[in-house]
Amino acid sequence: MKGTNLGEFQELVLLTIGTLYPNAYGVGIKDEIRETTSRKVTLSTVHAALNRLEKKGLITSSFGEATKIRGGKRKRFFTITAYGLKTLQETRQQREQLWNAIPEQVFNVNWQV
Amino acid sequence: MKNKSVHPPKWANRLLEWYCKPELFEDLQGDLYEYFERNLEAKGSRRARFNYVMDVLKFFKPYTVRKLEILGQLTQFIMFKNYFKTSIRSIGRNKLFSAINVFGLAISMSVCLLMITMFSEVKNYDRFHADHDRIHRVTNAQKYLNNEPNLFASTSILAGRRLKEEVPGLEAATIITRSFSADAKIGDNTFPFNAPWADNDFFKVFSFNLLRGDATAALSEPYSVILTDETAEKFFPGQDPMDQTILMNEQSYRVTGVVEKPPFNSHFKFSALISFSTYEQQQKQTEEDWWLNWHNMWSNYAYFKLDKNTTIDQVQARLTSIADDENSRQGQTKIFLSTQALTNIMSGPDLSNQLGESIGNEALWILGVLAFIVILSAGFNYTNLSIARSLRRAKEVGVRKVVGASKKQVFTQFTIEACIISVCSLILAYLLFFLLKPLFLNLSPEMQRSLKLEHEPIMLLYFLLFAIVVGISAGFIPSLFLSRLRAIQVLKDASTTRLFSKINLRKVLIVVQFTLSLAFIISASIANRQFKYALNFDLGFDTENVLNISLAGNDPYLTKAVFEQIPEITDISMSSHVLSTGNRYANQAKSEDGLDSATVYLSQIDHKYIPLMGHELLAGTNFVAKDRVEKEETVIVNETILNKFKLGTPEEAIGKVLKFGPTNSLIVQGVVKNFHYATLDSEIESFAFRHQPQNAQMLNLKIMSENIIDTRRKIEEAWLEFDEVHEFRGSFYDDRIEAAYSEFEVMFTVVGFLAFITITISALGLLGMGVYTAETRLKEISIRKVLGASEGSLIRLLSRGFMWLLLIASLIAIPSTYYLFDSVLLSDQAHRADIGVMELILGVMVIFVIGFTTIGSQTWKAAKSNPAQTLRSE
Structure with missing residues (x-):
């Protein structure tokens, strides 16, 4: 299935949602990604990713209280679902397996040459 | 926070709202806003606004954009064919109901087409003048x-x-x-x-x-x-x-x-x-x-x-x-x-002394309102029968809804059905229109002079538009009603009757319909009575067997000599115009001292006129025969003039002087009893007979003959021999008077005709309702019959409800029509017939007879049916 494989950016967004819990929302996620990865992401890319994740069922969202900033609009807070968490862990395991499978010599090669 | 007042561009917001899915919109806009505020502080308002716009554009992505609504409308469009087909089928299946609807609508629409043509023709009057709006x-x-x-x-x-x-x-x-x-x-x-x-x-x-x-x-x-x-x-x-x-x-x-x-x-x-x-x-x-x-x-x-x-x-x-x-x-x-x-001018207020034709806004208004009432009645029929019939179509609506039809779609479907019916009616109405047109134009010579009722091709488009409007309005309530049905309820309940039991609207509509019908009948009979009254009114002189002939410029004495040869003519007098038929001539008159002045209506006559017409002289004597060159010295006046100039009693007035114009001081020679020189809608005012036979325009021939028609032909032949240039224009006094009151006759004919139409339509509607009731209650009737109810009691049971409605209708119609005529329409008539009880009762009788026959026949059929037949198939 499509959902079992996370894209790189989607994984990033998913992880960020986790770190920002329980206050992960659009602009917040974007800022966080920018800070940690110093990548230039735009709001629309983040939104698109959030939308896909939600469609896949990896995250859910709920509206918060309306505040005076944001033109009186409510924030939509995202949280990782159990399925999302499982997918994250699977991805991590896959990575770890691959990490562990790398022979020791690779690390000892003097790349400086 | 000095830039607090700066906002993102409004149009960008509107764009976002337009394309964005509603469920995503709030969050998206909020995020954009937050971002905007941050940019505002960091980069200034111009940059922030620019970024905002860019972001709005960037968000235009498949997942944010709402589904195209054209798609929904496209479905509607595709469904048209289906609606059309089901409509035709259902029209075909319910032949009686459809026939009632089409027929009723067609009759009333033909009246409306006539009115539409008339209005547009009247409106186009005098528009050929350049700058007509400035004249x-x-x-x-x-x-x-x-x-x-x-x-x-x-x-x-x-x-x-x-x-x-x-x-x-x-x-x-x-x-x-x-x-x-x-x-x-x-x-x-x-x-x-x-x-x-x-x-x-x-x-x-x-x-x-x-x-x-x-x-x-x-x-x-x-x-x-x-x-x-x-x-x-x-x-x-x-x-x-x-x-x-x-x-x-x-x-x-x-x-x-x-x-x-x-x-x-x-x-x-x-x-x-x-x-x-x-x-x-x-x-x-x-x-x-x-x-x-x-x-x-x-x-x-x-x-x-x-x-x-x-x-x-x-x-x-x-x-x-x-x-x-x-x-x-x-x-x-x-x-x-x-x-x-x-x-x-053509459609304006009614003024006297028109230069040409004028229909007058009063007549136009009355005709317009009447046509509207007629079409309303037919529309009610459609509404009523459709709601009644919707019992049968409830299942169809239920299935449609289950399959996924929206309320709007069901509404469209039934509106289209109504429009199909009304367009069918239009075709029939258009044919009826040509039948009706000559009848309408022949109502009075004035109509023929001022109306043609020809329509340009563009009018056909108006007609079609009119038919569609009628269809939509007539179908509005049934469509609304059907589209609101709940699929589950309709499909679950075998007997959907309960759903419809609460509808009082139908009853209201029937009452309105019959109230209008009754009002029409009563109006027609009142108009007829007023007409008869005017004809038989004692004018104060004798009009029988008097033939008035227009001299057409010929010398009165010479013409008189010609007719004196005919033995059937017993007497001939001369006068300036025919009194009591609407024409009036007036002049200013003054009292002898010149202090009092008043408008005095005049007729110029010779010495034979007063005895020939049988005017009663209260005092004084008739004019004495005089030569045409002899000076005019005396005048004969009516009673009213005595009061106006304070001349005292008729006897006292004889010998007093009145001044007509600067040169004519005339001695009152006689006083005639007041008589109606004008039509009955005006009071008797000052009137004087002037002794000026040389000014005569008319000859008044008193005829004594067994065969009037033969004599008239003889007179006409004599005229043609005498004057070859001018056509013979003579008519009997009574006919002239009848023509003068033709407005009542026209009104009677129009209202009578419309009454007939509305009654027909209402009766058709009632028939439809009767059929419906009998059908839906057939089982109930059968069971009652099995349990021992007599046919008589069943008929009573079934028709009782309708009779109540008719009774209510008459209770509303009688007083309101009475009021309308008593206080509004006839109030400006100086002399009018009383509105009799007979007129009022007659209308009610007619309505009840018609109502009872239509309802009775249906219920009788139901009551006669064999219960074994109807109950067997359960």
């Missing part, structure tokens, strides 16, 4: 003391002159005076000739098409004549009419122009025009100045065209001050001036 005419309101003013389309020459000289801001103004009448001699031929006088500015105001001659000068010289192309062809066949000479009354007139015959939709028509300077010259020669009197307002018209920058109010203000100026020199009768737009 107006002066109208007069004559007011005696504090009485209701009498309104006239005519005005005085004086007012016309002052308008031309003193009112600024007019492009042109013209005075028209009717009506010159003479025999036109051209070579050896003689033609009857009638024409108004018109001054030289005539063609500056109107755009009648002058074919030959100079528009700026054709009417300037005295004794100039402009002929229409039609008249020119008649007078000078095959010759050039220009500069030809016409001899009239020993005067030669020169033809200075040829004008195209006025089109049908001109409110006034003429066959020729004579220069107004002719009239001026003739009047100056008489050395009387009555023609320039403020009160000489009976046969002159003033039309004017405004400058582009002048408003009609400015002209009105000047006219008011002119009227005030003139009235300050007048006695008790004052005349006020006002204006009327050219395009409003």
Whole structure:
């Protein structure tokens, strides 16, 4: 299935949602990604990713209280679902397996040459 | 936070709202806003706003954009075919209901088509004139003391002159005076000739098409004549009419122009025009100045065209001050001036002394309202029957809804069905329209003169539009009702009757329908009664077997000599016009000391008139026979004039003097009993018989004969031998009176016809409802029958509800119609028939008989049915 494989950016967004819990929302996620990865992401890319994740069922969202900033609009807070968490862990395991499978010599090669 | 007041561009927000899915919109906009505020502080307002717009555009992605709604509408469109098909099928399945609907709608629509054509024709009157919206005419309101003013389309020459000289801001103004009448001699031929006088500015105001001659000068010289192309062809066949000479009354007139015959939709028509300077010259020669009197307002018209920058109010203000100026020199009768737009003449208020035709807004309103009522009634039928029938279609709606039809779609479906019915009706109505048209036009000669009821192709589009509007309105309630049905309820319950039991609307509609029908019947019978009343009214003189003949300009004495040869004619008198048929002539009269003055209506007669007509002399004697050159010395007056001039009792009045005009001081020779010289809608006012047989326009022949028709033919033959030029125009007095009251007859016919239509439609509706009730309650009836109910009691049970409705309808209709006629429609009639109980009861009887027959027949059928048959199939 499509959902079992996370894209790189989607994984990033998913992880960020986790770190920002329980206050992960659009602009917040974007800022966080920018800070940690110093990548230039735009709001629309983040939104698109959030939308896909939600469609896949990896995250859910709920509206918060309306505040005076944001033109009186409510924030939509995202949280990782159990399925999302499982997918994250699977991805991590896959990575770890691959990490562990790398022979020791690779690390000892003097790349400086 | 100094930039707090800066906001993102509004249009960007609107764009976002337009394309974004509603569920995503709030969060998206919030995020964008937050970002915007941050940018505002960091990068300034311009940059922030730019970024905002860019972001809005960037968000335009498949997942944010809402699904295209065209898709939904496309489904509607695709479904059209299906709706059409199901509609046709359901129409075909319910043949009776569809027939009732189509037939009822078609009848009433044909009436409406007639009205639409009529209205558009009336509205197009006089619009062929260039700048028709700037052309107006002066109208007069004559007011005696504090009485209701009498309104006239005519005005005085004086007012016309002052308008031309003193009112600024007019492009042109013209005075028209009717009506010159003479025999036109051209070579050896003689033609009857009638024409108004018109001054030289005539063609500056109107755009009648002058074919030959100079528009700026054709009417300037005295004794100039402009002929229409039609008249020119008649007078000078095959010759050039220009500069030809016409001899009239020993005067030669020169033809200075040829004008195209006025089109049908001109409110006034003429066959020729004579220069107004002719009239001026003739009047100056008489050395009387009555023609320039403020009160000489009976046969002159003033039309004017405004400058582009002048408003009609400015002209009105000047006219008011002119009227005030003139009235300050007048006695008790004052005349006020006002204006009327050219395009409003045909459909405007009812004025006396019209120059041409006018239908009048009152008649138009009445006809419009009546047509609306008729179509309303048919619409009610559709609504009623459709709701009743919807019981059957509830399942269909249920299935449609389960399959996924939305409320809107179901609504559309049933609206389309209604429209199909109404368009079908339109086709039938269009055929009926052609049947109805000649009948309508033949109602009265005036209608024939002023209406053609021909429609241009564009009207067909209006008709179609009208049919669709009717369909949508008639189908609105049933469609709404059906689209609201809940699928589960409809499909679950085998008997959906419960859903419909609460609808009182149907009852209300039936009551309204029958109230209207009743009102129509009652109105028709009241109008009929008033007409009969007017015909049989004792006018105060004897009209029986009197044949009035128009002299057509012939010498009265010579003509009289011709008819004296016929033995069946027992007596002949002369008079200026036929009294009691609507025509009136008046003059100002003063008392001997000149202090009292009043308008006195006149008739000019010879010494034979009063005994021939059987007028009763209360005092004094009849005129004595006099030669035509002998001076007029005496007058015979009616009773009312005695009060006005304080002449005392009839006996006392004899020998007193009244002044008519500046030169005529006449001694009262006799007093006649008051009689109706005008129509019954006006009171009897001052009236005088003048002894001027030389001015006679009519001969009154008293006939004593076994065979009236034969005698009339003899008279006509004698006339034709005597005068070959003019056609014979004679009619019996009673027929003339009948013609004068033809408005009542027209009203009776129209209302009677509409009453017939509404009753037919209502009865059809009732029939439909009866069928429906009988069908739905068939099982109940059968069970009751099995349990021992008699047929009589069943019929009573079923028809009771309807009879109640009819009763309520009559309780509403009788008092309201009575009130309408008593206080509104007939209130301006001075003499009128009482509204009898019979008229009221009769209408109710008719309605009940019809109602009972339709309902009774259906319930009787149901009650007669064999219960075994109906109950077996459960």
